[in-house]
Amino acid sequence: xxxxxxxxxxSAQEAGQAPxxxxxxxxxxxxxxxxGKIVIQVNRVEVGQGTHTALPMILADEMDADWSxxxxxxxxxxxxxxDPLIGVQWVGGSTAIANSFPQYRQLGARARSMLVQTAADxxxxxxxxxxxxxxxxxxxxxxxxxxxxxxxxxxxxPIPDKVxxxxxxxxxxxxxxxxxxxxRAKCDGSHKFAIDLDLPGMLxxxxxRPPVFSGKVRRFDDKEARxxxxxxxxxxxxxxxxxxxxxxADKFWIAKQARDRLKVDWDSDGIEHAxxxxxxxxxxxxxxxxxxxxxxxxxxxxxxxxPESQRIVVEFEFPYLAHAPMEPLSLAVRFDGDSAxxxxxxxxxxxxxxxxxxxxxxxxxxxxxxxxxAGGSFGRRGLVDSHLVREAAAIAKRVRGRPVKLIFTxxxxxxxxxxxxxxxxxxxxxxxxxxxxxxxxxxxxGQSFVKGTGVAMEAVLVKNGVDKLAVEGSSDSPYxxxxxxxxxxxxxVNVPVLSHRSVGYGHNSFVRETLIEELADRAKTDPITYRLxxxxxxxxxFRAVLTLLNExxxxxxxxPAGHAVGYACNQYNNTACACAVELSIVNGRPKIHRVTVxxxxxxxxxxxxxxxQFQGGIGFGLTxxxxxxxxxxxxxxVEQGNFDRYAPPYIADAPTDIDVHIVQSTEPPTGVGEAxxxxxxxxxxxxxxxxxxxxxxxxxxxxx
Amino acid sequence: MATYQLNVNGQRKQVDVDPSTPLLWxxxxxxxxxxxxxxxxxxxxxxxxxxxDGVATRSCVVPISLLGNRRIxxxxxxxxxxxxxxxQEAWVEKDVVQCGYCQSxxxxxxxxxxxxxxxxxxxNIEESMGGNLCRCAAYVRIRQAIKDASKHLA
Numbered sequence: 122x123x124x125x126x127x128x129x130x131x132s133a134q135e136a137g138q139a140p141x142x143x144x145x146x147x148x149x150x151x152x153x154x155x156x157g158k159i160v161i162q163v164n165r166v167e168v169g170q171g172t173h174t175a176l177p178m179i180l181a182d183e184m185d186a187d188w189s190x191x192x193x194x195x196x197x198x199x200x201x202x203x204d205p206l207i208g209v210q211w212v213g214g215s216t217a218i219a220n221s222f223p224q225y226r227q228l229g230a231r232a233r234s235m236l237v238q239t240a241a242d243x244x245x246x247x248x249x250x251x252x253x254x255x256x257x258x259x260x261x262x263x264x265x266x267x268x269x270x271x272x273x274x275x276x277x278x279p280i281p282d283k284v285x286x287x288x289x290x291x292x293x294x295x296x297x298x299x300x301x302x303x304x305r306a307k308c309d310g311s312h313k314f315a316i317d318l319d320l321p322g323m324l325x326x327x328x329x330r331p332p333v334f335s336g337k338v339r340r341f342d343d344k345e346a347r348x349x350x351x352x353x354x355x356x357x358x359x360x361x362x363x364x365x366x367x368x369x370a371d372k373f374w375i376a377k378q379a380r381d382r383l384k385v386d387w388d389s390d391g392i393e394h395a396x397x398x399x400x401x402x403x404x405x406x407x408x409x410x411x412x413x414x415x416x417x418x419x420x421x422x423x424x425x426x427x428p429e430s431q432r433i434v435v436e437f438e439f440p441y442l443a444h445a446p447m448e449p450l451s452l453a454v455r456f457d458g459d460s461a462x463x464x465x466x467x468x469x470x471x472x473x474x475x476x477x478x479x480x481x482x483x484x485x486x487x488x489x490x491x492x493x494x495a496g497g498s499f500g501r502r503g504l505v506d507s508h509l510v511r512e513a514a515a516i517a518k519r520v521r522g523r524p525v526k527l528i529f530t531x532x533x534x535x536x537x538x539x540x541x542x543x544x545x546x547x548x549x550x551x552x553x554x555x556x557x558x559x560x561x562x563x564x565x566x567g568q569s570f571v572k573g574t575g576v577a578m579e580a581v582l583v584k585n586g587v588d589k590l591a592v593e594g595s596s597d598s599p600y601x602x603x604x605x606x607x608x609x610x611x612x613x614v615n616v617p618v619l620s621h622r623s624v625g626y627g628h629n630s631f632v633r634e635t636l637i638e639e640l641a642d643r644a645k646t647d648p649i650t651y652r653l654x655x656x657x658x659x660x661x662x663f664r665a666v667l668t669l670l671n672e673x674x675x676x677x678x679x680x681p682a683g684h685a686v687g688y689a690c691n692q693y694n695n696t697a698c699a700c701a702v703e704l705s706i707v708n709g710r711p712k713i714h715r716v717t718v719x720x721x722x723x724x725x726x727x728x729x730x731x732x733x734q735f736q737g738g739i740g741f742g743l744t745x746x747x748x749x750x751x752x753x754x755x756x757x758x759v760e761q762g763n764f765d766r767y768a769p770p771y772i773a774d775a776p777t778d779i780d781v782h783i784v785q786s787t788e789p790p791t792g793v794g795e796a797x798x799x800x801x802x803x804x805x806x807x808x809x810x811x812x813x814x815x816x817x818x819x820x821x822x823x824x825x
Numbered sequence: 826m827a828t829y830q831l832n833v834n835g836q837r838k839q840v841d842v843d844p845s846t847p848l849l850w851x852x853x854x855x856x857x858x859x860x861x862x863x864x865x866x867x868x869x870x871x872x873x874x875x876x877x878d879g880v881a882t883r884s885c886v887v888p889i890s891l892l893g894n895r896r897i898x899x900x901x902x903x904x905x906x907x908x909x910x911x912x913q914e915a916w917v918e919k920d921v922v923q924c925g926y927c928q929s930x931x932x933x934x935x936x937x938x939x940x941x942x943x944x945x946x947x948x949n950i951e952e953s954m955g956g957n958l959c960r961c962a963a964y965v966r967i968r969q970a971i972k973d974a975s976k977h978l979a
Contacts, residue, residue: 169924169961300920307925308916310860310900314926317859350826350843373863374843374850447864447872447926447960496862496926497960531865729920733966737923740962764869764958773951775964 150201150228151180153272157256159184160192164202164210165217166468167195167303168446168498169737170794171730172217174301176225178727182294183229183287186268187256193302198470198490210470213503213620215694215792218726222790230284232275239275240266289724289787298729303494315466315493316451320524323453324353326369326516327376327528329385333757334538334615335362336389343368345382351375355383358515361508362617367516373528393615394757397543400614401438404545404566408436412564412610413586415596419604424560427551433639434549438819439567439628440751442541442621442744443767448496449534452509454517455524456481461488461517462524465510466495468503476507480514499622499741501539505574508539508617532762540752541621542568544591544628550636551604556644557655558637560604565592565629569611570618586611590620594629594799599660599692600637600652616754622741623798626693631745631820634689634803639816648688648807649701662697662721663690665784669719673782674701676715684714687808693796696722698735700797702776702804706812709825711746711805713776718797720781723788731793732781738797739779744769745802750821829889833858834902844890849873851889852899860900860929864958871957874930875899881937881953900929908978909936915974923961931957935971943978945971 152160161180167173177193180186196202196210203210206220233253240258241248243266251260256268289296306312331337343355343366351371357364366385370376424432453464454477461481467473467490474490481488495502502509513527529537544567551560569588571579582589587609589596595607621627641651649671656663667690677686683705690699703715718735725731744750749768753760761767806817813825831838833856840855847866852858852875861884864872868883875884876898903909912935922928931954938945938953945953950971959967 167924169922171923300917301922303925304920304922305917307922307928308913308932309904310858310929312925313859314862316863317853319857319859372850372854374846374854378843378845445960447862447870447924447958449863495924497924499960531867531870733920733923733963736965737962740964741960743962763867764865765867769958769960770962770964771956771958772954772964772967775962777947777965777968779965 151184151232153268155269157187157190157267157269158192159186159190159256159268160194162196162202163193164196165212165221166466166492166495168212168466168468168495168502170217170734171301171727172212173303174299175218175727175730176221177302178294178299179222179225180229182292183226184233185253185255186229188294188299190256191302195492195494197492198474203471209472211503212468215696215794215796217792219694219789219791222726226286227284230286231281234281234284235275235278236268236271238278239271295726296724296728299727300729313494314448314496315464316448316496316528318453318464318493318526320453323524323526324369324371324520325373325376325528326367326525327373327380327530328368328512328533329366329380329383330533330537331363331365331387331389333387333389333392333394334617335392336387337364338366339386339388341366341386342384346379349375349379349382352379354520355379356519358512358519361506361511369516369520369525377530389757392757395614395616395754396756397440397753400543401545403612404543405436405547407566407610407612408545408547408564410564411606412566412608414608415585415587415592416605416607421562421604421606423604424549424551424562427560431552432549433552433636435547435636435818437546437628437632439544439631440753440820441543441616442750443535443752443761444499444501444621445535445764445767445769446495446497446499446501449531450501450509450529451526452513453524453526454510454513456514456517456521458521459483459487461514462491463488463510463513464491464493466493466498466502468498469507473504473507473510477510477514480511481518500620503620504539505570505576505619531764535752535762535767536759538617539619540616541627542570542618546628546632548632548636550640552640552643556640556646558600558602558640561602562606563595565595565607565609566612567591568614568616568618570620572611590625592629593625594633594691598633599657599663600655601657623693623795626691626795626799627745630689630691630799631803634691634800635806635816635818638688638803638807642810652690662695663692665721666690666697666699666719669782669784670699670701670717673719673780674717676703677701683812685808685811687804687806687810689800689803689807691796691799695791696720696793696796698796698800700739700800700804702801702808704805704808706825711809711825713805716776716779716801718779718781719784720793720796721784721786722793722796723786723790725783726790728783731783734793735781735797736779738794739801740770740775742798742801743775745820746805746822747774748821748823827890829892831892831897832894833897834899834905840889842889844888846889848875848884848887848889848892848897852884858899858901862926862929864927869956870927871934872927872930874933874957876933876937879937879940881934900933903933903936906936908940911977912936912939912970912974915970915977919966919970919973921963921966921970923963927957927959931959931967935967935974939971939974939978944975
C-alpha cells in the first residue's frame with residue numbers, strides 16, 4: 122500500500138514550478154520529494170467537504186510529517202484508491218472520514234516505520250531508540266536524518282505488516298483546527314476546477330437537450346449553427362434516455378452562439394409529460410393507501426382505537442430540488458482509438474471509468490481517468506447511471522484525437538434533471554394520555570433513484586420494494602413509539618432523480634421533527650425536554666447533542682417580543698446534531714437571527730472543517746424554505762433555468778451567526794457533510810408557528 | 826471578429842474576438858485567466874465579478890465591444906492592491922472557502938465594498954455582497970472575514 126520514491130530534480134522543479142504528478146508505481150499514496158515536500162494522494166474528490174485536508178492530516182500525523190511541507194493531490198481512478206470498506210472509489214454518504222480514518226493512519230504509520238528502520242539500520246541502533254518529529258528521525262547521540270534523505274532507501278524496504286498506531290493523546294494534527302490546504306489557491310484565482318481545464322488542442326462542446334425528459338431528436342437544421350466561425354461539428358448523440366445534439370467549437374462563446382442558432386425538431390410523442398401539480402395530486406391519493414413495508418412495530422391497528430381528539434392526520438409536500446453546484450457541470454474526454462483519457466470531477470471514479478470505457482469500446486484500464494476538483498456537487502456528480510461521462514465519451518468518440526470539454530450552461534445544468542425527488546408524506550399520529558405518541562402510521566410516496574437500476578447497491582438498499590434512501594429519517598427514528606406502521610410507494614415518473622445532500626433525511630426528518638415539536642407544544646412541554654424523554658435507549662448520540670444544546674442555547678429564554686425559537690435534531694450515518702433557531706418575521710419572511718448547533722461526530726478530525734460544514738450545511742438546508750427553493754415541472758418542462766427563478770439563500774437570507782459546539786468524544790470519527798442539512802427547515806417552521814399560529818407542511822415556504 | 830485592446834491588471838492585452846463575446850469568456854478563454862468564474866451568465870450569482878475602473882461588475886454580461894478603455898482588475902490582480910491583499914489574507918485566515926468556486930467573486934465584491942466603505946455594518950455587507958451566491962453557504966465566515974479585513978484597514 123505504501124510506496125515512497127524519490128524524484129531527481131528537474132529543471133521545472135529548480136525553476137520553482139510544481140512538477141507534474143507522477144504516480145509510479147500506481148499504488149503510491151506517499152511521495153517524499155528531495156526538497157522535503159511530502160505529496161499525499163487523496164482518494165476522494167474534493168467538492169468542498171474538506172477531505173483534501175483531513176485525510177492528509179490523518180496520514181501526516183501518524184507519519185510525523187512536517188505539515189508545512191505536505192501537498193495533497195487528487196488520486197486518479199485506480200484499484201488501490203478504492204474505499205477499503207466498499208470496494209469502490211467514491212465519495213458519498215458522508216463516509217470518507219469514517220471509512221478512510223483507519224486506512225490513512227495505517228499508511229502514515231507504515232511509512233514512518235520504514236523511515237525509522239532505514240535510519241536505525243544506518244546508525245546500527247534499534248528502531249526503538251529512535252523517535253520522529255516534523256519529517257526527521259532522531260537517534261541516540263544527537264543523530265538525526267531527514268525523511269527526504271531516507272526516502273530512497275526506505276522505499277526499497279518491505280512494507281511492514283503490523284505497525285503500532287499513536288495513542289490519541291500523541292496526535293499533533295488530528296483533532297486540532299487546521300486550515301485547508303486548498304484555501305489560498307481558492308482565494309487568488311489560481312485553483313483549477315474542471316471547467317478551468319485547458320489542454321492542447323481542446324475543443325468545447327455544448328449540447329441542445331430535449332425539453333421533455335427522454336425526448337429524442339426527430340431532425341435538426343444546423344445550417345446557421347455551422348456558419349458561426351469556429352464551429353467544428355454538429356451532431357446527434359444518444360443520451361441515457363433519448364438523444365441530444367452536440368455543438369463542438371473552438372471556444373465556449375462560439376459554441377453557445379451556434380447552439381442558439383440550432384433548430385431542433387424534438388420528438389416527445391408518447392412520452393410522459395410530468396407535471397408537479399398533477400404528480401402531487403396523484404401522490405397524495407397514493408399516500409392514503411399502504412405501500413411496501415418499511416417498518417412494522419407493535420400493533421399496526423392500535424391507531425384506529427385512539428379517539429379522534431387524540432389523533433393528528435397530516436399531509437406533507439416536498440418539491441424536486443436541483444443541486445445546482447456553483448460550478449456548472451463540466452468534464453473532458455479524449456479518445457485516441459485504442460486508448461482514452463478523461464478529466465472528471467467524479468464522485469464515483471470506479472464506475473465512471475468503466476462507463477467511459479464501455480462507450481468507447483475499451484477496457485477500463487485503457488482509460489486514464491483523472492479526478493479533478495469540483496466546484497460543489499451535493500450529490501449531482503454522484504451518478505448511478507454515469508450519464509455525464511457517457512455523454513462526454515460519446516462526443517469525444519465522434520471528435521477523436523482531440524480532448525473535448527463538455528460544458529453545461531447554468532440552464533443546461535438546472536434543466537437536465539437528476540433532481541432530489543418530489544415526495545408526499547401522510548402521517549397519522551395517535552397521542553397517549555401522557556402526551557407522548559402511542560401510534561404512528563406513515564406513508565411515504567416518491568421516486569427511488571436506486572430501485573430498478575440493477576446497480577449492486579440496489580440489493581442492499583431495497584427491501585420489500587422499499588428504498589431505504591426514501592424512508593431514512595422515518596425508518597430509523599430515534600423516538601420510542603410503541604406502534605409504528607411505515608410504508609412507501611415508489612412511482613415511476615419520467616424525471617431523472619438522484620441523491621441530494623442528506624438524501625432521505627431532507628424530507629423525512631422534516632416530517633419527524635415538525636410533528637414531534639407539535640406534540641411537545643400540545644403537551645406544553647419544552648421541546649428539548651420532550652425529545653429527551655422520548656428518545657429510545659440506543660439514541661445516545663441524539664441524547665448527547667440535545668443535552669449540549671440545552672446548555673449552549675441558554676439564550677432561548679428571554680427572547681425579545683416578536684422573536685421565537687424552534688428546534689430540530691437529526692442523525693446521518695452516525696453523526697448526530699441538533700439546533701435551536703431564533704427568528705422573527707421581517708417583510709413577510711422569516712429572518713434568522715441566531716442558530717446554535719451541537720454535533721456528535723465521534724472524534725472531530727478537523728474541528729475547523731466540522732464547523733464550516735455545519736455552518737454551510739445549515740445554509741444549504743435553508744434552500745428548502747426559500748420562496749423560490751423548488752424545481753417544478755409544467756407539462757413536462759422544467760419551469761426554472763437559473764438562479765433568478767431557483768433561488769437558494771444569499772448572504773442576507775442566511776443567519777448572521779451560527780455557533781457550532783462539538784461533543785467531546787474519543788469514538789471513531791464519522792462524517793459531517795450531510796448531517797446538518799435536514800435540521801434547519803423544521804427548526805424554522807417550528808419557530809414560525811409561535812409567531813403565526815400556523816403549521817407549515819409544504820416546502821418551499823412560499824408564503825407565511 | 827474584431828480586435829480589442831484591454832488593460833487587465835495593469836497590463837496591455839490584445840484579443841481578436843466576436844464583439845458579442847462577454848468579458849468573462851475573453852478573460853477565461855483568450856487570456857487564460859480562469860480565476861474569474863462562470864456561474865449563471867445572467868448576472869445573478871456574482872461568480873464572475875471583476876472591477877471595471879474600480880467598480881464591482883458582473884463580467885458575464887459585459888460584451889467586449891461595450892467595455893471601452895475601462896481598467897479591468899481580476900482576482901489574479903487584486904492581490905497587488907493593499908485592500909485586496911488584506912481581504913485575501915482575511916479569507917485564508919478565516920478558512921472561508923469550501924468548494925471555493927464562488928470565492929473569486931466574493932473577494933472581488935468584498936474588496937469593492939471595503940474600498941468604498943472601510944467600516945461596513947452588517948446591513949452594508951448584506952447590500953454589497955447580496956448578489957454573490959455561495960451554494961456551500963460559507964456566509965458566516967464571509968461576513969467574519971470582511972469584518973476582520975475591516976479591522977486591518979483601520
